Amino acid sequence: MHIIAYVMRRKPGLSQEEFFKLYAEHGQVMAMAARGLLRYEQYPLRIAESRGDVYSTGLPEYDALSVYIFETAEDAEYTSRLNEVIVDSERFIDFATMITLPVNKRTVV
Template sequence: MSQASANAFGSNSPLIFMDVNTMHTIAYVMRRKPGLTQEEFFTLYLEHGQVMAALARGLLSYEQFPLRHADSLGDIYSIPGEAPYDAISIYTYATAEDANYTSLLPGVITDSEKFIDFETMIAMPVQKRTVV
């Protein structure tokens, strides 16, 4: 494959393998902005992925975990009534500097403010540990 050919991720940039010791992973537990329905939140949350893909620097992965309606699936872990949070997002950046840079981008801030209740959001720097 030539240098100008697209790699498996659709980019013409060469693939670079990162040292796991320099990667920076952050988990966010979030609630929707007051006044939004859960459906509206989920739509804006999904669309946020496109914003991050276009603007983020050094973003290696972005995983979204919207709350599922467990009781409709017969899941024993369903939460009675309104759930305290609506989603978990996990971002992995090449470096902490990339994460900080991206978090200050006006486009990322503006889009995030459309759907996230920042007063109740929990942010945790985490390390991935695969057990099974």
């Protein structure tokens, strides 16, 4: 199992609403094109409204977190080079500021 997390910002000039729409649509592209993709979770930013939310009072620095779980590292590498994945991602992600985190899963509770 190969897990990668991405913390991303929207492209300059794109509204958060437009970003969220394109981000949701990206799930369809990944589901159709990715090789060995076992799970893809999207975590778009939400407004902290209730008690218990720990957040900055300033503007958020990032717009979303994505977690991809592939069968193998080779599947992740193959998928990252697919033209349809690249073209779709470039519509909404600011790659210059994106953070890539190769992670391991550890279930605590």
